[in-house]
Each structure stands twice: as structure tokens, then as C-alpha cells.
Amino acid sequence: MRIVYAIVFVAGLAAVVADHLTSPSSGRAVSPEDFAGACAPCGAPCPSAKK
């Protein structure tokens, strides 16, 4: 199991670093709730906004 962990750890960390270095990052970290119209932690709109 240690070998599996070592592989997953290295692959996961490499993927995170690669994603960060190849993707834009426009300022502070945000949650989907930071955006206008978001009504849930995932950014879903409010039922009243859909009517």
C-alpha cells in the first residue's frame, strides 16, 4: 500500500503544480458563492431567479 500511496502522492502533487503553472490565476482564491446570482456553495442560481 505504501507504494500505491507514494505513486498517488507524487502524481497528485505534480498534477496540482502543473495545473497551477499552466492555468491563469486572477487574484485571490474565491468560492462560487462570490459571484453575483449564486445561491449555493456550488454557485447554483436561486429558484426565484429562474422564474
Add this chain to the structure above:
Amino acid sequence: MTLTTADGLATAPAPRLDWPFLAAAVLATAVLVALVLLDGQVPSAALLVLGFALGAAFLKFEFSFTAAWRRFLVRGEAGGLIGALVLIAVAATVIVPVAALVPGFGGAIAPIGPSLLIGAFVFGIGMQLANGCGSGTLYTAGGGSGRMLIALAFFIAGSVVGSLHLPWLLDLGGIDPVLASAHFGAWGGLAVTLASILAVALLVAFVAARRGASFLPRPALLVGALAIGALAIGVFLAGRHPWSVTFGFTVWGGKIATLVGFDLSAAPFWQWPGPQRALAESVLTDTSSLTDFGMIFGAMAAAALAKPFARTPWPPPGSLLAAAVGGLLMGWGARIGFGCNIGAFLGGVASGSLHGWIWFAAALAGSALGIRFRPLFGLSRE
């Protein structure tokens, strides 16, 4: 543990520290902290460090929503459940007033409708099969459980599937979030929130007493609840929203799906501003991902500090299948039901949002069903 010679005499104590994994966990956290600090993002670094502390705290105090719920449902013991309510009350003392009074901060809210009920119920089934909720999956996977690595992988997959179904389920209807502070003001909302937590604590204590079971949390669990509650406040102040776990999984899954050729851009969920931005930008700009990474590394460090890391054998196939099915159900349910025990229950109730209590009731009902399914996979009901 001690080392013994061939003639059975004890010699020096065996090393309890697992240096390679301890060093790897600390180094990985340091790398991610350095990356966000290079971008000038101090709050992001704080979220990583707070997540690290949360992972260590969960592992150290053996804080488990899943086992606490199961003990309550099977034996009537309410100590673990009341410990979780203490945690939520601690977090609420800051989250309710700050979210209501300070511009830029907000609570965890969600619409109330079929999506919430179905998602929470399915999540409850999944958490009993996987033997861990969102935070539980993170800290046990980080802490060296190969079984929970499998649960995490399927959790991620399930949450991406859920992201494709959520807009359709939202079309079934519902009402806008109901927030205590919107009706009673910041301090009135806090009073109502704390009163609701106390009422539920008294109710579960009453049920425990009726069943002849204990309802007092272990002292260590209470200390853990206070520590984790304080860290949850820290996450709220650094991220400006309550701590959440599962949106990060959805983002990771969305990025992997995109990498292997799936086009999510046409899916309604991924056209909402938040998910769209999260998919396009660095994973280190998503608040839930930051605390998730920190939690994994924190649990890994705490586990490696205490004993040799990940030395246990793989569990039987039935147990691994339960982890996979449970992870899939949790992922789908968390996306449909607006989060897990952290984002929906802790975050929702500590924000004074009614959806938190509805999520709890539906997930508890799902857990009762999930416990009945456990023997199908060779797991005990307890």
C-alpha cells in the same frame, strides 16, 4: 513497539515516526504555500495551513461524523452527534454575525427543494457504505487508508456526474434560501441559530436517554470539537465563506474529465460563473481545493508522526466495493444536495441557513438506510 533479537530479548524501541511520508507531507504543503505566496495570495496560504491543521486535528481527535451518526442510529449513543453540534455552535458564533454585518463575507446558503432532499438522502447512504463523509474521506485517505483512496476517487467521479444532473433537478422547483439573520438581524439570527442547535442537542440527548444510551461526548471529542470549530472560523475569515469540501472534488473531476477529452463547456452547471471560473483557472484559486489539499497533507503528516504510514493490508474486495459505491453516491449526493457534512451541515447551520437542518434530517434518514446496506458488502452494521 520494540525490536527483538533472535533470542527474544527486547532491544531498542522501533521508530514510530515515518520520516519519508512526514517530510513529503510537510514539503508538499510548503510547495503549495510558496506557489500561492508567489502570486501574493496570503489568504490562500492561510487556507492551506488551516486545512493542514484541520487534517491533523481530525486524525488526532478521531473526529468522525459517520461513526457518530451510526452509533446514534444503531445504539442510540448521542455523544458524537452532540460533539458535532458543539463544533457547529462554536463556528456559528462568528459566522452568523460576520456574514450579516461585514461586506465581502457570506454564509453558506442553498435553495430548499427536491434537489436538497434527494442529494442529502443519497449522500447519507453513501457515507455509511464508504465509512466516511467528505471530510472523513479526506483525512482518512490522507491518513493512510487505501480503502478511502478508492472512496475519494469515486467521490470525485460521482460529483462530476452530479454536476451534470443538478440543473435538471433544480428545475423541479424549490424556494430561495431561508437565512435566520435575514429575518431576525445579525444578533437575533445568531440567537435563533444557537437555540436551534441547543434544541436539536436536547432532542438527541432525550432519544439517547430513552434508549438507555450515553449522550455525553468524550472529553477528547469535546476538545476536538472546540479546536476544529476554531479552525473552521479561521477558514471562514480567510476564505470569506464557510469551509466547504466537495466543490473542490467537482473541480478536480471536471479538470480530469476535460484533460481526457470530455467537453464540459456546454453543460449548464459549468456555465454558471463560479464553476466556469474554477474550471478555467488554477486549482489553487479555489478556496475548497486549498483546504482540501491542506487536509490531506495534514492528516498524512499526523499519521506519519504517530506510526509507520500506510502499513495496513488492503481490506477484502467487498469492503473496497462498498468504498467505491459509497464514494460514488456521496459525490453525486453532495453535488445535488449542496455539500457534505461540512459544506451543508456545518456551514449551513453555522450560517443560520435552514437548508443545513433539512440536509441533516435527510442525510440522517439516508444513513439509516445505508447502515442496512452495509452487511451486503461484508461490513458490520456498527
